[in-house]
Amino acid sequence: xxxxxxxxxxxxxxxxxxxxxxxxxxxxxxxxxxxxxxxxxxxxxxxxxxxxxxxxxxxxxxxxxxxxxxxxxxxxxxxxxxxxxxxxxxxxxxxxxxxxxxxxxxxxxxxxxxxxxxxxxxxxxxxxxxxxxxxxxxxxxxxxxxxxxxxxxxxxxxxxxxxxxxxxxxxxxxxxxxxxxxxxxxxxxxxxxxxxxxxxxxxxxxxxxxxxxxxxxxxxxxxxxxxxxxxxxxxxxxxxxxxxxxxxxxxxxxxxxxxxxxxxxxxxxxxxxxxxxxxxxxxxxxxxxxxxxxxxxxxxxxxxxxxxxxxxxxxxxxxxxxxxxxxxxxxxxxxxxxxxxxxxxxxxxxxxxxxxxxxxxxxxxxxxxxxxxxxxxxxxxxxxxxxxxxxxxxxxxxxxxxxxxxxxxxxxxxxxxxxxxxxxxxxxxxxxxxxxxxxxxxxxxxxxxxxxxxxxxxxxxxxxxxxxxxxxxxxxxxxx
Amino acid sequence: xxxxxxxxxxxxxxxxxxxxxxxxxxxxxxxxxxxxxxxxxxxxxxxxxxxxxxxxxxxxxxxxxxxxxxxxxxxxxxxxxxxxxxxxxxxxxxxxx
Numbered sequence: 001x002x003x004x005x006x007x008x009x010x011x012x013x014x015x016x017x018x019x020x021x022x023x024x025x026x027x028x029x030x031x032x033x034x035x036x037x038x039x040x041x042x043x044x045x046x047x048x049x050x051x052x053x054x055x056x057x058x059x060x061x062x063x064x065x066x067x068x069x070x071x072x073x074x075x076x077x078x079x080x081x082x083x084x085x086x087x088x089x090x091x092x093x094x095x096x097x098x099x100x101x102x103x104x105x106x107x108x109x110x111x112x113x114x115x116x117x118x119x120x121x122x123x124x125x126x127x128x129x130x131x132x133x134x135x136x137x138x139x140x141x142x143x144x145x146x147x148x149x150x151x152x153x154x155x156x157x158x159x160x161x162x163x164x165x166x167x168x169x170x171x172x173x174x175x176x177x178x179x180x181x182x183x184x185x186x187x188x189x190x191x192x193x194x195x196x197x198x199x200x201x202x203x204x205x206x207x208x209x210x211x212x213x214x215x216x217x218x219x220x221x222x223x224x225x226x227x228x229x230x231x232x233x234x235x236x237x238x239x240x241x242x243x244x245x246x247x248x249x250x251x252x253x254x255x256x257x258x259x260x261x262x263x264x265x266x267x268x269x270x271x272x273x274x275x276x277x278x279x280x281x282x283x284x285x286x287x288x289x290x291x292x293x294x295x296x297x298x299x300x301x302x303x304x305x306x307x308x309x310x311x312x313x314x315x316x317x318x319x320x321x322x323x324x325x326x327x328x329x330x331x332x333x334x335x336x337x338x339x340x341x342x343x344x345x346x347x348x349x350x351x352x353x354x355x356x357x358x359x360x361x362x363x364x365x366x367x368x369x370x371x372x373x374x375x376x377x378x379x380x381x382x383x384x385x386x387x388x389x390x391x392x393x394x395x396x397x398x399x400x401x402x403x404x405x406x407x408x409x410x411x412x413x414x415x416x417x418x419x420x421x422x423x424x425x426x427x428x429x430x431x432x433x434x435x436x437x438x439x440x441x442x443x444x445x446x447x448x449x450x451x452x453x454x455x456x457x458x459x460x461x462x463x464x465x466x467x468x469x470x471x472x473x474x475x476x477x478x479x480x
Numbered sequence: 481x482x483x484x485x486x487x488x489x490x491x492x493x494x495x496x497x498x499x500x501x502x503x504x505x506x507x508x509x510x511x512x513x514x515x516x517x518x519x520x521x522x523x524x525x526x527x528x529x530x531x532x533x534x535x536x537x538x539x540x541x542x543x544x545x546x547x548x549x550x551x552x553x554x555x556x557x558x559x560x561x562x563x564x565x566x567x568x569x570x571x572x573x574x575x576x577x
Binding site: 068093094200201204205232363365366368381 | 519520521522523524525526527529530535539541542543559560561562563564565566
Protein backbone atom coordinates (compact mmCIF):
# COMPACT_ATOMS: atom_id res chain seq x y z
CA UNK A 1 0.00 0.00 0.00
CA UNK A 2 1.20 3.54 -0.68
CA UNK A 3 1.07 6.12 2.07
CA UNK A 4 1.68 9.84 2.36
CA UNK A 5 2.27 11.96 5.46
CA UNK A 6 -0.32 14.61 6.21
CA UNK A 7 -0.62 16.69 9.41
CA UNK A 8 0.91 14.04 11.62
CA UNK A 9 -1.26 11.25 10.19
CA UNK A 10 -0.47 8.76 7.50
CA UNK A 11 -2.93 8.89 4.64
CA UNK A 12 -3.43 5.65 2.75
CA UNK A 13 -4.10 5.83 -0.97
CA UNK A 14 -7.40 4.55 -2.27
CA UNK A 15 -7.11 1.01 -3.40
CA UNK A 16 -9.23 -2.08 -3.64
CA UNK A 17 -9.21 -4.88 -1.09
CA UNK A 18 -9.83 -8.34 -2.54
CA UNK A 19 -12.89 -10.29 -1.44
CA UNK A 20 -11.82 -13.61 0.02
CA UNK A 21 -15.21 -15.25 0.41
CA UNK A 22 -18.88 -14.74 1.15
CA UNK A 23 -20.75 -16.37 4.01
CA UNK A 24 -24.25 -16.37 5.48
CA UNK A 25 -22.99 -15.78 9.01
CA UNK A 26 -19.63 -14.32 9.98
CA UNK A 27 -18.67 -14.65 13.65
CA UNK A 28 -15.90 -12.38 14.90
CA UNK A 29 -14.09 -13.92 17.82
CA UNK A 30 -13.43 -17.59 18.49
CA UNK A 31 -13.96 -17.60 22.25
CA UNK A 32 -16.69 -19.75 23.70
CA UNK A 33 -19.34 -17.18 22.75
CA UNK A 34 -18.16 -17.15 19.15
CA UNK A 35 -17.94 -20.93 19.11
CA UNK A 36 -21.52 -21.19 20.40
CA UNK A 37 -22.69 -18.72 17.76
CA UNK A 38 -20.81 -20.38 14.91
CA UNK A 39 -21.93 -23.88 15.83
CA UNK A 40 -25.57 -22.83 16.21
CA UNK A 41 -25.60 -21.06 12.83
CA UNK A 42 -23.79 -23.93 11.08
CA UNK A 43 -26.16 -26.44 12.69
CA UNK A 44 -29.06 -24.48 11.21
CA UNK A 45 -27.57 -25.19 7.78
CA UNK A 46 -25.98 -21.81 7.11
CA UNK A 47 -22.55 -21.27 5.63
CA UNK A 48 -20.72 -19.95 8.68
CA UNK A 49 -17.20 -18.84 9.50
CA UNK A 50 -15.51 -17.95 12.76
CA UNK A 51 -12.65 -15.43 12.67
CA UNK A 52 -10.16 -15.80 15.49
CA UNK A 53 -7.14 -13.62 16.21
CA UNK A 54 -5.10 -16.24 18.07
CA UNK A 55 -4.06 -19.78 17.20
CA UNK A 56 -6.83 -21.74 18.92
CA UNK A 57 -10.51 -21.60 19.65
CA UNK A 58 -11.88 -21.15 23.15
CA UNK A 59 -10.43 -17.74 24.03
CA UNK A 60 -10.04 -17.34 27.76
CA UNK A 61 -11.34 -20.85 28.46
CA UNK A 62 -8.35 -22.34 26.66
CA UNK A 63 -5.66 -19.78 25.84
CA UNK A 64 -6.43 -17.78 28.98
CA UNK A 65 -6.15 -20.84 31.25
CA UNK A 66 -9.56 -19.98 32.74
CA UNK A 67 -10.33 -23.69 32.81
CA UNK A 68 -13.36 -23.30 35.01
CA UNK A 69 -16.53 -23.53 32.90
CA UNK A 70 -19.09 -22.39 35.44
CA UNK A 71 -22.78 -21.58 35.12
CA UNK A 72 -25.71 -23.55 33.74
CA UNK A 73 -24.78 -26.45 31.49
CA UNK A 74 -27.17 -26.79 28.59
CA UNK A 75 -27.45 -26.86 24.82
CA UNK A 76 -24.09 -26.77 23.06
CA UNK A 77 -22.44 -26.25 26.46
CA UNK A 78 -23.76 -29.63 27.55
CA UNK A 79 -22.37 -31.21 24.40
CA UNK A 80 -19.00 -29.54 24.96
CA UNK A 81 -18.78 -30.76 28.55
CA UNK A 82 -19.85 -34.28 27.52
CA UNK A 83 -17.15 -34.37 24.87
CA UNK A 84 -14.58 -33.15 27.39
CA UNK A 85 -15.60 -35.88 29.81
CA UNK A 86 -15.11 -38.51 27.11
CA UNK A 87 -11.50 -37.33 26.83
CA UNK A 88 -11.04 -37.30 30.60
CA UNK A 89 -10.80 -33.53 30.29
CA UNK A 90 -13.40 -32.46 32.83
CA UNK A 91 -14.16 -32.99 36.48
CA UNK A 92 -16.03 -31.00 39.08
CA UNK A 93 -16.28 -28.00 36.81
CA UNK A 94 -12.58 -27.87 35.96
CA UNK A 95 -11.43 -28.56 32.41
CA UNK A 96 -8.17 -29.29 30.68
CA UNK A 97 -7.39 -26.33 28.37
CA UNK A 98 -5.53 -28.48 25.83
CA UNK A 99 -8.32 -31.03 25.52
CA UNK A 100 -10.78 -28.17 25.41
CA UNK A 101 -9.08 -26.79 22.28
CA UNK A 102 -9.30 -30.23 20.69
CA UNK A 103 -12.97 -30.64 21.58
CA UNK A 104 -13.84 -27.27 20.06
CA UNK A 105 -11.91 -28.05 16.86
CA UNK A 106 -13.78 -31.34 16.55
CA UNK A 107 -17.15 -29.73 17.18
CA UNK A 108 -16.41 -27.27 14.36
CA UNK A 109 -15.73 -30.17 12.02
CA UNK A 110 -18.84 -32.03 13.17
CA UNK A 111 -21.21 -29.15 12.45
CA UNK A 112 -19.37 -27.99 9.34
CA UNK A 113 -18.43 -24.56 10.60
CA UNK A 114 -15.45 -22.88 8.90
CA UNK A 115 -12.75 -21.35 11.05
CA UNK A 116 -9.96 -18.92 10.24
CA UNK A 117 -7.37 -18.81 12.98
CA UNK A 118 -4.65 -16.14 13.25
CA UNK A 119 -6.91 -13.75 11.36
CA UNK A 120 -7.57 -10.51 13.23
CA UNK A 121 -10.41 -8.23 12.30
CA UNK A 122 -9.16 -4.81 11.19
CA UNK A 123 -12.19 -3.04 9.76
CA UNK A 124 -15.76 -3.38 8.60
CA UNK A 125 -17.58 -2.62 5.39
CA UNK A 126 -20.82 -0.80 6.18
CA UNK A 127 -23.50 0.41 3.77
CA UNK A 128 -25.92 2.81 5.39
CA UNK A 129 -26.51 1.26 8.80
CA UNK A 130 -26.06 -2.30 7.61
CA UNK A 131 -22.82 -4.21 8.00
CA UNK A 132 -21.97 -5.99 4.72
CA UNK A 133 -18.49 -7.31 5.32
CA UNK A 134 -15.44 -7.40 7.50
CA UNK A 135 -11.84 -6.67 6.59
CA UNK A 136 -9.38 -9.14 8.06
CA UNK A 137 -5.62 -9.18 8.22
CA UNK A 138 -4.05 -12.09 6.38
CA UNK A 139 -0.50 -13.02 5.49
CA UNK A 140 -1.07 -11.57 2.02
CA UNK A 141 -2.51 -8.33 3.28
CA UNK A 142 -6.06 -7.21 4.08
CA UNK A 143 -8.95 -9.18 2.59
CA UNK A 144 -12.70 -8.81 2.79
CA UNK A 145 -15.18 -11.44 3.93
CA UNK A 146 -18.74 -10.59 2.98
CA UNK A 147 -21.71 -11.83 4.93
CA UNK A 148 -25.43 -11.52 5.57
CA UNK A 149 -25.34 -11.60 9.36
CA UNK A 150 -22.49 -10.77 11.70
CA UNK A 151 -21.97 -11.78 15.29
CA UNK A 152 -19.66 -9.67 17.40
CA UNK A 153 -18.22 -12.14 19.88
CA UNK A 154 -14.88 -10.36 19.99
CA UNK A 155 -15.17 -9.57 23.69
CA UNK A 156 -14.08 -5.99 23.03
CA UNK A 157 -16.93 -5.13 20.61
CA UNK A 158 -14.35 -4.70 17.86
CA UNK A 159 -16.86 -5.23 15.06
CA UNK A 160 -19.44 -2.79 16.37
CA UNK A 161 -16.73 -0.26 17.19
CA UNK A 162 -15.13 -0.45 13.73
CA UNK A 163 -18.58 -0.20 12.14
CA UNK A 164 -19.18 3.06 13.98
CA UNK A 165 -21.76 1.68 16.41
CA UNK A 166 -22.12 3.14 19.89
CA UNK A 167 -20.01 1.47 22.59
CA UNK A 168 -19.17 2.07 26.23
CA UNK A 169 -16.28 0.86 28.33
CA UNK A 170 -15.47 0.34 32.00
CA UNK A 171 -17.07 2.22 34.82
CA UNK A 172 -19.27 5.17 34.06
CA UNK A 173 -17.15 7.87 35.72
CA UNK A 174 -13.92 7.50 33.73
CA UNK A 175 -14.15 4.38 31.55
CA UNK A 176 -11.55 2.43 33.53
CA UNK A 177 -12.22 -1.30 33.37
CA UNK A 178 -12.28 -4.02 35.94
CA UNK A 179 -8.94 -5.55 36.97
CA UNK A 180 -7.39 -7.95 34.47
CA UNK A 181 -5.63 -11.18 35.43
CA UNK A 182 -2.96 -13.23 33.77
CA UNK A 183 -3.61 -16.77 34.97
CA UNK A 184 -0.72 -19.15 35.45
CA UNK A 185 -0.23 -22.87 35.92
CA UNK A 186 1.88 -24.59 38.53
CA UNK A 187 3.14 -28.15 38.19
CA UNK A 188 4.60 -30.51 40.78
CA UNK A 189 1.76 -30.01 43.24
CA UNK A 190 0.84 -32.55 45.93
CA UNK A 191 -2.90 -32.00 45.63
CA UNK A 192 -3.90 -34.36 48.45
CA UNK A 193 -1.59 -32.56 50.85
CA UNK A 194 -3.14 -29.24 49.88
CA UNK A 195 -6.75 -30.37 49.93
CA UNK A 196 -6.32 -31.89 53.40
CA UNK A 197 -4.25 -29.02 54.79
CA UNK A 198 -5.48 -26.71 57.53
CA UNK A 199 -5.12 -23.82 55.13
CA UNK A 200 -7.56 -25.27 52.57
CA UNK A 201 -9.95 -26.34 55.33
CA UNK A 202 -10.01 -23.14 57.32
CA UNK A 203 -8.79 -20.36 55.06
CA UNK A 204 -9.56 -21.59 51.54
CA UNK A 205 -9.21 -18.18 49.95
CA UNK A 206 -5.97 -17.46 51.80
CA UNK A 207 -7.46 -14.28 53.23
CA UNK A 208 -5.97 -14.65 56.71
CA UNK A 209 -2.69 -15.95 55.31
CA UNK A 210 -2.28 -12.96 53.00
CA UNK A 211 -3.32 -10.55 55.76
CA UNK A 212 -0.60 -12.01 57.99
CA UNK A 213 1.97 -11.76 55.20
CA UNK A 214 0.95 -8.16 54.68
CA UNK A 215 2.12 -7.38 58.20
CA UNK A 216 5.44 -8.95 57.31
CA UNK A 217 5.63 -6.68 54.27
CA UNK A 218 5.46 -9.39 51.60
CA UNK A 219 5.20 -7.67 48.19
CA UNK A 220 2.56 -10.10 46.83
CA UNK A 221 0.03 -8.67 49.27
CA UNK A 222 0.08 -5.46 47.25
CA UNK A 223 -1.23 -7.43 44.26
CA UNK A 224 -4.25 -9.22 45.75
CA UNK A 225 -5.70 -10.00 49.16
CA UNK A 226 -7.30 -13.36 48.41
CA UNK A 227 -7.12 -16.36 46.11
CA UNK A 228 -9.74 -15.94 43.41
CA UNK A 229 -9.77 -19.54 42.31
CA UNK A 230 -7.53 -22.51 41.85
CA UNK A 231 -8.45 -25.31 39.49
CA UNK A 232 -7.14 -28.84 39.55
CA UNK A 233 -6.41 -30.00 36.02
CA UNK A 234 -8.21 -33.22 35.12
CA UNK A 235 -6.60 -36.15 33.38
CA UNK A 236 -3.06 -35.27 34.45
CA UNK A 237 -0.78 -37.19 36.86
CA UNK A 238 -2.39 -37.70 40.25
CA UNK A 239 -1.41 -39.07 43.66
CA UNK A 240 2.29 -38.78 42.89
CA UNK A 241 2.98 -35.16 43.75
CA UNK A 242 2.84 -34.12 40.10
CA UNK A 243 -0.61 -32.57 39.95
CA UNK A 244 -1.12 -29.40 37.97
CA UNK A 245 -3.21 -26.43 38.99
CA UNK A 246 -4.23 -23.20 37.33
CA UNK A 247 -4.43 -20.15 39.55
CA UNK A 248 -6.21 -16.82 39.31
CA UNK A 249 -4.64 -14.39 41.72
CA UNK A 250 -2.44 -12.01 39.69
CA UNK A 251 -4.18 -8.70 38.98
CA UNK A 252 -3.40 -5.53 37.09
CA UNK A 253 -5.37 -2.48 38.20
CA UNK A 254 -6.54 0.70 36.49
CA UNK A 255 -6.91 -1.18 33.22
CA UNK A 256 -7.66 0.15 29.78
CA UNK A 257 -7.91 -3.07 27.78
CA UNK A 258 -8.57 -1.33 24.47
CA UNK A 259 -5.23 0.49 24.66
CA UNK A 260 -2.41 -1.64 23.26
CA UNK A 261 0.20 0.04 25.43
CA UNK A 262 -1.81 -0.75 28.53
CA UNK A 263 -2.42 -4.33 27.37
CA UNK A 264 1.32 -4.76 26.94
CA UNK A 265 1.86 -3.34 30.43
CA UNK A 266 -0.62 -5.85 31.84
CA UNK A 267 0.96 -8.87 30.14
CA UNK A 268 4.41 -7.92 31.41
CA UNK A 269 3.06 -7.09 34.86
CA UNK A 270 1.12 -10.37 34.91
CA UNK A 271 4.24 -12.40 34.21
CA UNK A 272 6.17 -10.60 36.95
CA UNK A 273 3.27 -11.23 39.34
CA UNK A 274 3.13 -14.91 38.35
CA UNK A 275 6.81 -15.19 39.18
CA UNK A 276 6.31 -13.50 42.56
CA UNK A 277 3.27 -15.59 43.40
CA UNK A 278 4.80 -18.89 42.30
CA UNK A 279 7.65 -18.29 44.74
CA UNK A 280 5.26 -17.10 47.45
CA UNK A 281 3.08 -20.20 46.98
CA UNK A 282 6.06 -22.56 46.98
CA UNK A 283 7.17 -21.07 50.28
CA UNK A 284 3.84 -20.68 52.08
CA UNK A 285 1.23 -23.13 50.78
CA UNK A 286 1.22 -26.75 51.95
CA UNK A 287 1.49 -29.26 49.12
CA UNK A 288 3.29 -26.77 46.89
CA UNK A 289 6.80 -27.30 48.29
CA UNK A 290 8.05 -28.81 45.02
CA UNK A 291 5.85 -26.81 42.67
CA UNK A 292 7.17 -24.83 39.74
CA UNK A 293 5.68 -22.28 37.36
CA UNK A 294 4.86 -24.30 34.25
CA UNK A 295 3.26 -21.58 32.13
CA UNK A 296 1.52 -18.25 32.11
CA UNK A 297 -1.55 -17.76 29.95
CA UNK A 298 -1.11 -16.82 26.30
CA UNK A 299 -4.14 -14.56 26.57
CA UNK A 300 -4.67 -11.93 29.24
CA UNK A 301 -7.81 -12.42 31.32
CA UNK A 302 -9.66 -9.26 30.43
CA UNK A 303 -12.88 -9.45 32.41
CA UNK A 304 -14.58 -6.46 30.97
CA UNK A 305 -13.89 -3.84 28.32
CA UNK A 306 -15.79 -2.23 25.44
CA UNK A 307 -19.47 -3.19 25.38
CA UNK A 308 -22.10 -2.43 22.78
CA UNK A 309 -24.85 0.07 23.47
CA UNK A 310 -27.88 -2.05 22.78
CA UNK A 311 -31.64 -2.04 22.87
CA UNK A 312 -31.54 -3.00 26.54
CA UNK A 313 -28.77 -2.27 29.04
CA UNK A 314 -28.37 -5.17 31.41
CA UNK A 315 -27.60 -3.85 34.91
CA UNK A 316 -26.59 -4.95 38.39
CA UNK A 317 -30.15 -4.40 39.54
CA UNK A 318 -31.34 -7.04 37.07
CA UNK A 319 -29.09 -9.47 38.94
CA UNK A 320 -29.94 -8.16 42.42
CA UNK A 321 -33.66 -8.58 41.79
CA UNK A 322 -33.17 -11.73 39.63
CA UNK A 323 -35.39 -10.06 37.05
CA UNK A 324 -37.17 -12.27 34.59
CA UNK A 325 -37.56 -10.91 31.08
CA UNK A 326 -40.13 -11.73 28.40
CA UNK A 327 -37.37 -11.95 25.77
CA UNK A 328 -35.03 -14.20 27.78
CA UNK A 329 -32.47 -16.04 25.65
CA UNK A 330 -30.24 -17.44 28.36
CA UNK A 331 -30.03 -17.54 32.13
CA UNK A 332 -27.17 -17.17 34.57
CA UNK A 333 -26.78 -17.57 38.31
CA UNK A 334 -23.50 -15.74 38.89
CA UNK A 335 -23.79 -12.72 41.17
CA UNK A 336 -21.97 -9.46 40.56
CA UNK A 337 -18.25 -9.67 41.13
CA UNK A 338 -16.23 -6.60 40.24
CA UNK A 339 -12.52 -7.22 40.69
CA UNK A 340 -11.01 -4.14 42.36
CA UNK A 341 -10.68 -1.45 39.71
CA UNK A 342 -8.16 0.58 41.70
CA UNK A 343 -7.36 -1.46 44.78
CA UNK A 344 -6.84 -5.06 45.80
CA UNK A 345 -9.84 -7.25 46.51
CA UNK A 346 -13.15 -7.82 44.83
CA UNK A 347 -16.38 -6.00 45.22
CA UNK A 348 -19.51 -8.12 45.31
CA UNK A 349 -21.84 -5.25 46.03
CA UNK A 350 -23.00 -2.06 44.38
CA UNK A 351 -24.93 1.02 45.26
CA UNK A 352 -28.44 0.42 44.06
CA UNK A 353 -32.05 1.15 44.80
CA UNK A 354 -34.36 -0.86 47.01
CA UNK A 355 -37.99 -1.51 46.02
CA UNK A 356 -39.09 1.54 48.06
CA UNK A 357 -36.75 3.78 46.05
CA UNK A 358 -34.18 4.36 48.79
CA UNK A 359 -30.50 3.73 48.15
CA UNK A 360 -28.52 0.89 49.71
CA UNK A 361 -25.47 -1.27 49.16
CA UNK A 362 -26.83 -4.47 47.69
CA UNK A 363 -24.53 -7.42 48.27
CA UNK A 364 -24.20 -10.76 46.56
CA UNK A 365 -26.01 -13.80 47.83
CA UNK A 366 -22.83 -15.23 49.29
CA UNK A 367 -21.55 -11.96 50.75
CA UNK A 368 -19.77 -8.76 49.82
CA UNK A 369 -16.42 -10.17 48.65
CA UNK A 370 -13.16 -9.03 50.11
CA UNK A 371 -13.90 -5.29 49.91
CA UNK A 372 -16.49 -4.35 52.52
CA UNK A 373 -19.11 -1.77 51.51
CA UNK A 374 -19.03 1.65 53.21
CA UNK A 375 -21.28 2.16 56.21
CA UNK A 376 -23.06 5.38 55.18
CA UNK A 377 -26.01 3.44 53.75
CA UNK A 378 -27.66 0.21 54.85
CA UNK A 379 -26.34 -3.05 53.40
CA UNK A 380 -28.92 -5.43 51.98
CA UNK A 381 -28.24 -8.99 50.88
CA UNK A 382 -29.87 -9.72 47.52
CA UNK A 383 -31.61 -12.77 48.97
CA UNK A 384 -33.92 -10.32 50.78
CA UNK A 385 -34.94 -8.86 47.42
CA UNK A 386 -35.83 -12.19 45.81
CA UNK A 387 -38.54 -13.75 47.97
CA UNK A 388 -39.30 -16.61 45.57
CA UNK A 389 -35.74 -17.97 45.91
CA UNK A 390 -35.23 -18.20 42.13
CA UNK A 391 -31.91 -16.38 42.18
CA UNK A 392 -31.02 -16.96 38.54
CA UNK A 393 -31.67 -14.08 36.17
CA UNK A 394 -32.47 -13.65 32.51
CA UNK A 395 -30.27 -12.20 29.77
CA UNK A 396 -32.69 -10.50 27.39
CA UNK A 397 -32.44 -10.76 23.60
CA UNK A 398 -32.48 -6.97 23.36
CA UNK A 399 -29.06 -6.82 25.06
CA UNK A 400 -27.54 -8.56 22.03
CA UNK A 401 -28.87 -6.01 19.52
CA UNK A 402 -26.85 -2.82 18.87
CA UNK A 403 -28.97 0.32 18.73
CA UNK A 404 -28.08 1.64 15.28
CA UNK A 405 -26.47 -1.11 13.27
CA UNK A 406 -28.36 -3.71 11.27
CA UNK A 407 -27.23 -7.22 10.48
CA UNK A 408 -25.24 -7.49 13.69
CA UNK A 409 -25.72 -9.31 16.99
CA UNK A 410 -23.38 -9.35 19.96
CA UNK A 411 -22.63 -12.26 22.26
CA UNK A 412 -20.33 -12.87 25.18
CA UNK A 413 -18.88 -10.38 27.58
CA UNK A 414 -19.48 -7.43 25.27
CA UNK A 415 -23.27 -7.43 25.37
CA UNK A 416 -25.07 -4.23 26.27
CA UNK A 417 -24.68 -3.92 30.03
CA UNK A 418 -23.26 -1.80 32.80
CA UNK A 419 -20.17 -2.91 34.70
CA UNK A 420 -22.16 -4.62 37.48
CA UNK A 421 -24.49 -6.45 35.11
CA UNK A 422 -21.53 -7.52 33.01
CA UNK A 423 -19.69 -8.79 36.07
CA UNK A 424 -22.42 -11.39 36.50
CA UNK A 425 -23.01 -12.45 32.92
CA UNK A 426 -19.41 -13.09 31.89
CA UNK A 427 -19.03 -16.76 32.90
CA UNK A 428 -17.93 -19.25 30.28
CA UNK A 429 -21.09 -21.28 29.86
CA UNK A 430 -23.34 -18.22 30.03
CA UNK A 431 -21.31 -16.70 27.18
CA UNK A 432 -21.55 -19.93 25.21
CA UNK A 433 -25.33 -20.01 25.65
CA UNK A 434 -25.56 -16.38 24.59
CA UNK A 435 -23.55 -17.29 21.51
CA UNK A 436 -25.86 -20.18 20.76
CA UNK A 437 -28.82 -17.83 21.04
CA UNK A 438 -27.16 -15.23 18.79
CA UNK A 439 -26.25 -17.84 16.16
CA UNK A 440 -29.78 -19.23 16.20
CA UNK A 441 -31.23 -15.73 15.98
CA UNK A 442 -29.00 -14.95 12.99
CA UNK A 443 -30.23 -18.10 11.26
CA UNK A 444 -33.90 -17.38 12.01
CA UNK A 445 -33.62 -13.76 10.92
CA UNK A 446 -32.20 -14.91 7.57
CA UNK A 447 -34.89 -17.55 7.23
CA UNK A 448 -37.66 -15.01 7.88
CA UNK A 449 -35.94 -12.25 5.91
CA UNK A 450 -36.00 -9.73 8.78
CA UNK A 451 -33.34 -7.81 10.66
CA UNK A 452 -32.31 -9.36 14.00
CA UNK A 453 -34.03 -6.56 15.93
CA UNK A 454 -37.35 -7.35 14.22
CA UNK A 455 -37.13 -11.07 14.85
CA UNK A 456 -40.13 -12.71 16.48
CA UNK A 457 -38.63 -13.55 19.89
CA UNK A 458 -41.09 -16.33 20.89
CA UNK A 459 -40.07 -18.21 17.72
CA UNK A 460 -36.43 -17.85 18.77
CA UNK A 461 -37.23 -19.01 22.30
CA UNK A 462 -39.13 -22.04 21.05
CA UNK A 463 -36.19 -22.95 18.81
CA UNK A 464 -33.71 -22.56 21.66
CA UNK A 465 -35.81 -24.74 23.96
CA UNK A 466 -36.07 -27.37 21.23
CA UNK A 467 -32.26 -27.30 20.92
CA UNK A 468 -31.95 -28.05 24.62
CA UNK A 469 -30.88 -24.63 25.85
CA UNK A 470 -31.88 -23.83 29.40
CA UNK A 471 -33.60 -20.45 29.26
CA UNK A 472 -35.46 -21.04 32.50
CA UNK A 473 -38.31 -23.10 31.03
CA UNK A 474 -37.95 -25.67 33.80
CA UNK A 475 -38.52 -23.13 36.53
CA UNK A 476 -41.23 -20.91 35.21
CA UNK A 477 -43.66 -20.45 32.38
CA UNK A 478 -41.90 -18.47 29.68
CA UNK A 479 -45.09 -18.22 27.69
CA UNK A 480 -43.96 -19.71 24.40
CA UNK B 481 -37.66 -31.88 41.25
CA UNK B 482 -36.33 -33.90 38.34
CA UNK B 483 -36.10 -30.87 36.11
CA UNK B 484 -33.42 -29.37 38.37
CA UNK B 485 -31.09 -32.21 37.60
CA UNK B 486 -31.13 -30.84 34.09
CA UNK B 487 -28.27 -28.60 35.17
CA UNK B 488 -25.86 -31.39 35.86
CA UNK B 489 -23.19 -32.19 33.30
CA UNK B 490 -23.79 -35.89 33.97
CA UNK B 491 -27.54 -36.22 33.75
CA UNK B 492 -28.67 -39.70 33.04
CA UNK B 493 -27.30 -41.74 35.93
CA UNK B 494 -27.77 -39.07 38.58
CA UNK B 495 -31.21 -38.25 37.23
CA UNK B 496 -32.33 -41.84 37.51
CA UNK B 497 -30.85 -42.07 40.98
CA UNK B 498 -32.73 -39.02 42.18
CA UNK B 499 -36.01 -40.04 40.67
CA UNK B 500 -35.84 -43.52 42.20
CA UNK B 501 -34.69 -42.41 45.62
CA UNK B 502 -36.89 -39.41 46.08
CA UNK B 503 -39.83 -41.55 45.08
CA UNK B 504 -38.77 -44.22 47.57
CA UNK B 505 -38.30 -41.64 50.29
CA UNK B 506 -41.70 -40.15 49.53
CA UNK B 507 -43.29 -43.55 49.80
CA UNK B 508 -41.37 -44.16 53.02
CA UNK B 509 -39.67 -47.16 51.45
CA UNK B 510 -36.21 -45.99 52.33
CA UNK B 511 -34.45 -43.40 54.41
CA UNK B 512 -31.11 -41.94 53.50
CA UNK B 513 -29.02 -39.91 55.89
CA UNK B 514 -26.76 -37.06 54.96
CA UNK B 515 -23.85 -38.37 53.04
CA UNK B 516 -22.41 -35.17 51.62
CA UNK B 517 -20.98 -32.34 53.59
CA UNK B 518 -19.14 -29.10 52.87
CA UNK B 519 -15.74 -29.78 54.24
CA UNK B 520 -13.75 -26.60 53.79
CA UNK B 521 -12.57 -24.61 50.82
CA UNK B 522 -15.99 -23.39 49.72
CA UNK B 523 -15.73 -20.31 47.54
CA UNK B 524 -19.50 -19.65 47.53
CA UNK B 525 -19.77 -20.00 43.77
CA UNK B 526 -23.28 -21.42 44.43
CA UNK B 527 -23.27 -24.12 41.76
CA UNK B 528 -24.18 -26.72 44.42
CA UNK B 529 -27.09 -24.57 45.49
CA UNK B 530 -28.47 -24.70 41.96
CA UNK B 531 -27.94 -28.36 41.23
CA UNK B 532 -29.30 -29.69 44.52
CA UNK B 533 -32.59 -31.39 43.62
CA UNK B 534 -33.99 -31.16 47.15
CA UNK B 535 -32.87 -27.59 47.93
CA UNK B 536 -30.81 -28.96 50.82
CA UNK B 537 -28.08 -26.37 50.37
CA UNK B 538 -28.08 -22.85 51.75
CA UNK B 539 -25.40 -20.20 51.50
CA UNK B 540 -24.03 -18.62 54.62
CA UNK B 541 -22.93 -15.15 53.45
CA UNK B 542 -19.16 -14.69 53.30
CA UNK B 543 -18.58 -18.06 54.98
CA UNK B 544 -19.60 -21.24 53.22
CA UNK B 545 -22.36 -23.30 51.71
CA UNK B 546 -24.15 -25.55 54.18
CA UNK B 547 -25.89 -28.85 53.42
CA UNK B 548 -28.98 -29.65 55.45
CA UNK B 549 -28.51 -33.24 56.57
CA UNK B 550 -32.25 -33.79 56.77
CA UNK B 551 -32.84 -32.85 53.16
CA UNK B 552 -29.75 -34.41 51.55
CA UNK B 553 -30.62 -37.52 49.55
CA UNK B 554 -27.03 -38.28 48.69
CA UNK B 555 -27.21 -37.93 44.92
CA UNK B 556 -23.75 -36.35 44.78
CA UNK B 557 -24.52 -33.69 42.21
CA UNK B 558 -23.23 -30.97 44.53
CA UNK B 559 -19.85 -32.70 44.78
CA UNK B 560 -19.72 -33.24 41.01
CA UNK B 561 -20.34 -29.56 40.46
CA UNK B 562 -18.07 -28.21 43.19
CA UNK B 563 -15.16 -26.50 41.49
CA UNK B 564 -13.27 -26.21 44.77
CA UNK B 565 -13.51 -29.89 45.72
CA UNK B 566 -15.02 -28.69 48.96
CA UNK B 567 -17.89 -31.18 49.18
CA UNK B 568 -17.11 -34.68 50.35
CA UNK B 569 -19.00 -37.86 50.96
CA UNK B 570 -18.93 -38.65 54.64
CA UNK B 571 -21.33 -41.36 55.68
CA UNK B 572 -24.05 -43.46 54.25
CA UNK B 573 -26.91 -44.98 56.13
CA UNK B 574 -29.71 -46.57 54.21
CA UNK B 575 -32.66 -48.25 55.81
CA UNK B 576 -34.79 -50.15 53.34
CA UNK B 577 -38.06 -51.10 54.92
